[in-house]
Amino acid sequence: MPRRIGQILLSGGLDSTTLACLARDETDELLALTLDYGQRHAIELDAARKVAAALGIAHRVVDVRFYRGLAAHSALTDATRFDLPAGRAPAEIATGIPVTYVPLRNTFFLTLAAASLESRVLQAIETEGRTADDIDPVLYIAANALDYSGYPDCRPEFYATVTETLRLGSKIGTQYGCAMRVATPLIDKSKADIVRLGVHLGAPLALSWSCYDAGPRPCGVCDSCLLRAKGFAEAGVEDPAL
Amino acid sequence: MPRRIGQILLSGGLDSTTLACLARDETDELLALTLDYGQRHAIELDAARKVAAALGIAHRVVDVRFYRGLAAHSALTDATRFDLPAGRAPAEIATGIPVTYVPLRNTFFLTLAAASLESRVLQAIETEGRTADDIDPVLYIAANALDYSGYPDCRPEFYATVTETLRLGSKIGTQYGCAMRVATPLIDKSKADIVRLGVHLGAPLALSWSCYDAGPRPCGVCDSCLLRAKGFAEAGVEDPAL
Numbered sequence: 001m002p003r004r005i006g007q008i009l010l011s012g013g014l015d016s017t018t019l020a021c022l023a024r025d026e027t028d029e030l031l032a033l034t035l036d037y038g039q040r041h042a043i044e045l046d047a048a049r050k051v052a053a054a055l056g057i058a059h060r061v062v063d064v065r066f067y068r069g070l071a072a073h074s075a076l077t078d079a080t081r082f083d084l085p086a087g088r089a090p091a092e093i094a095t096g097i098p099v100t101y102v103p104l105r106n107t108f109f110l111t112l113a114a115a116s117l118e119s120r121v122l123q124a125i126e127t128e129g130r131t132a133d134d135i136d137p138v139l140y141i142a143a144n145a146l147d148y149s150g151y152p153d154c155r156p157e158f159y160a161t162v163t164e165t166l167r168l169g170s171k172i173g174t175q176y177g178c179a180m181r182v183a184t185p186l187i188d189k190s191k192a193d194i195v196r197l198g199v200h201l202g203a204p205l206a207l208s209w210s211c212y213d214a215g216p217r218p219c220g221v222c223d224s225c226l227l228r229a230k231g232f233a234e235a236g237v238e239d240p241a242l
Numbered sequence: 243m244p245r246r247i248g249q250i251l252l253s254g255g256l257d258s259t260t261l262a263c264l265a266r267d268e269t270d271e272l273l274a275l276t277l278d279y280g281q282r283h284a285i286e287l288d289a290a291r292k293v294a295a296a297l298g299i300a301h302r303v304v305d306v307r308f309y310r311g312l313a314a315h316s317a318l319t320d321a322t323r324f325d326l327p328a329g330r331a332p333a334e335i336a337t338g339i340p341v342t343y344v345p346l347r348n349t350f351f352l353t354l355a356a357a358s359l360e361s362r363v364l365q366a367i368e369t370e371g372r373t374a375d376d377i378d379p380v381l382y383i384a385a386n387a388l389d390y391s392g393y394p395d396c397r398p399e400f401y402a403t404v405t406e407t408l409r410l411g412s413k414i415g416t417q418y419g420c421a422m423r424v425a426t427p428l429i430d431k432s433k434a435d436i437v438r439l440g441v442h443l444g445a446p447l448a449l450s451w452s453c454y455d456a457g458p459r460p461c462g463v464c465d466s467c468l469l470r471a472k473g474f475a476e477a478g479v480e481d482p483a484l
Contacts (some may be wrong), residue, residue, distance in 0.1 A: 062308055070304065071357040103360040104353060107411040111346060111353045115313040118345040152416040161406045168403055169349040174394040 002133065005124065006030040007117040008140040009109050010059070012047030014228055015142035015186055017208040018198035022185065023140045024055050025201070031120070032059045033113050037105070038068035043216075047209035054204040062112070071103040106143065106153035107162070110182070113139055114166050117180055121172050132176035139166075143184045144194070159184050191231025199237055206240035218242065244375065247366065248272040249359040250382040251351050252301070254289030256470055257384035257428055259450040260440035264427065265382045266297050267443070273362070274301045275355050279347070280310040285458075289451035296446040304354070313345035348385065348395035349404070352424070355381055356408050359422055363414050374418035381408075385426045386436070401426050433473025441479055448482035460484065 006027035010016045011034065024030050034048040045061060052059035121137050124130045143154045152158065163182045166173065173179035186194055198205050210228045211218035218225050218241070232239045248269035252258045253276065266272050276290040287303060294301035363379050366372045385396045394400065405424045408415065415421035428436055440447050452470045453460035460467050460483070474481045 062312065064308065066304055066306065067354075067357070070354060071361045101413050103364065104357040104408070104412055107407060108353050108357060111350050112312060115309070115346040115350060119313045122345065152413060153411040155410070158407070158410040161403060161410055164403045165349060165400070165407045166346070168397070168400040169346055169395040171343050171345070171394060 002136040003028045003124075003130070004136045004138060005117065005120055006138045006140060007113050007120070008032050008057075009113050009142070010034050010048050010052060010057075011142070012044050012049075012051055012208060013142070013210045013224075014191075014198065014205060014208045014231070015144055015194055016048075017051045017205060018194050018201065018203045019140055019142040019186055020051060020055055020057060021198065021201040021203035023138075023183075024057055027138065030057050031116065032057045033116060034059065034061045035064050035109055035112065036061060037102070038065040043214060044209055047207055050207040051204055054207055060116075064108075064112070067102075067105075067108065071105070071108075101151060104153070106141070106151075106158075110139065110141060110162055110166075113141070114170070114180060118170050118172050121176075121178065121180075125172075125176060132172070132178040135178050137172065137178060137180040138183050139180050140183045140185075142186050144189065144191075145187050146190055154187070156184070156187055159187070190234070191227055192234035195231045195235040195237050199235075208241060244378040245270045245366075245372070246378045246380060247359065247362055248380045248382060249355050249362070250274050250299075251355050251384070252276050252290045252294060252299075253384070254286050254291075254293055254450060255384075255452045255466075256433075256440065256447060256450045256473070257386055257436055258290075259293045259447060260436050260443065260445045261382055261384040261428055262293060262297055262299060263440065263443040263445035265380075265425075266299055269380065272299050273358065274299045275358060276301065276303045277306050277351055277354065278303060279344070280307040285456060286451055289449055292449040293446055296449055302358075306350075306354070309344075309347075309350065313347070313350075343393060346395070348383070348393075348400075352381065352383060352404055352408075355383070356412070356422060360412050360414050363418075363420065363422075367414075367418060374414070374420040377420050379414065379420060379422040380425050381422050382425045382427075384428050386431065386433075387429050388432055396429070398426070398429055401429070432476070433469055434476035437473045437477040437479055441477075450483060452483075 004027045006023050008020055008023045010020050010032040020032060032052045034045060036045055117137055117139055121135055124135060125132055145155050159182050167179035210224045212222040212224050213219040246269045248265050250262055250265045252262050252274040262274060274294045276287060278287055359379055359381055363377055366377060367374055387397050401424050409421035452466045454464040454466050455461040
């Protein structure tokens with residue numbers, strides 16, 4: 001079996017916490033990456049740190065707050081110009097691209113995680129002397145197409161083209177023939193399915209944080225809180241973070 | 243005619259200096275972006291600033307030195323572990339992926355430039371009230387497939403898939419139907435062709451800097467100096483930067 005070298009984007013939310021548990025179980029080595037891009041609060045970063053520690057995963061937090069200045073047209077990064085939506089029904093949340101869309105955020109996040117993963121794979125091949133045939137690089141992202149159908153970069157067709165971009169744009173894809181796979185195992189799952197999977201795997205859901213607000217308790221009315229509550233309710237599970 | 247909103251990645255080298263001149267002439271508004279990713283020296287950044295000023299183009303320099311830490315496996319960003327190649331013949335330069343390859347650098351650069359461009363276009367549509375039909379967003383990059391055939395991310399097939407990724411991953415591409423084009427007009431030109439084009443357009447080639455070394459004069463022996471010298475020689479033009 002080739003050595004599976006994994007990289008995961010970990011926000012510290014419900015979905016990426018569940019996925020981190022899954023990815024840890026199916027990789028030989030896993031690095032979690034959390035990107036601080038100027039969210040409205042730091043409680044998400046703390047959640048990511050606690051989740052990684054609980055799972056025993058190597059973890060890096062990278063400061064990419066410069067991204068706010070480049071891609072400022074969003075409610076998640078520019079609190080002075082936009083209000084966050086609140087109190088909406090799930091059906092309403094799922095229509096249109098919301099004001100919380102950050103220009104090309106997932107493309108940016110994937111590129112950074114992919115660069116880190118490629119660097120680790122090149123290290124294994126060119127410095128440690130492993131053969132490319134013996135390496136299976138996988139990039140995990142907790143994208144979900146159902147609840148956030150409004151986000152263009154949460155859909156399967158986007159991940160297909162990103163995979164091709166990362167193959168054609170990388171040395172491991174073009175010279176060594178060991179392109180990375182982009183794994184999105186949660187993409188077609190409902191929030192209830194994700195809750196059930198997280199519980200089944202023993203993911204530290206109590207440590208995860210989904211609210212768009214700064215805490216110390218989840219607000220209960222933002223899009224993210226509402227979707228989470230609906231997921232736990234439909235799964236018939238009590239949210240251990242509440 | 244739709245308003246052409248342009249964005250260019252400007253390194254301050256010969257190619258991007260020529261392209262900046264071309265892009266300025268064919269856009270209604272142009273923003274140049276220079277990314278400081280921990281090159282070995284700052285003279286490139288100074289060259290980019292001077293070129294933008296000479297052309298009267300709005301210009302931003304963004305500090306992305308964190309990228310070194312993420313994608314460290316390269317001679318351009320890690321001087322402690324690699325030596326830069328020197329004194330090689332152009333035919334030798336054009337084979338294989340060189341040690342100066344930085345993991346997914348062009349993908350990273352394009353994503354940042356694209357995020358900035360999308361943000362500007364969203365601003366025009368959602369804040370200034372322009373219609374999407376009236377906007378033609380173009381992302382310029384001075385990629386060249388001939389002299390640097392070793393780099394995977396300098397080839398036309400890479401730009402085709404990047405264009406698709408940026409369409410499917412963006413709000414302007416999926417909701418507004420005004421996806422950005424990625425323009426690579428230099429991709430199949432020889433260095434001599436680029437020199438001739440730069441001279442024809444009146445590009446400030448004297449201000450450009452191509453050497454991998456820190457100056458104050460170009461070293462004359464690195465891959466980049468050798469390709470530049472060959473280009474000027476074949477074009478029958480004296481290099482105004484020497």
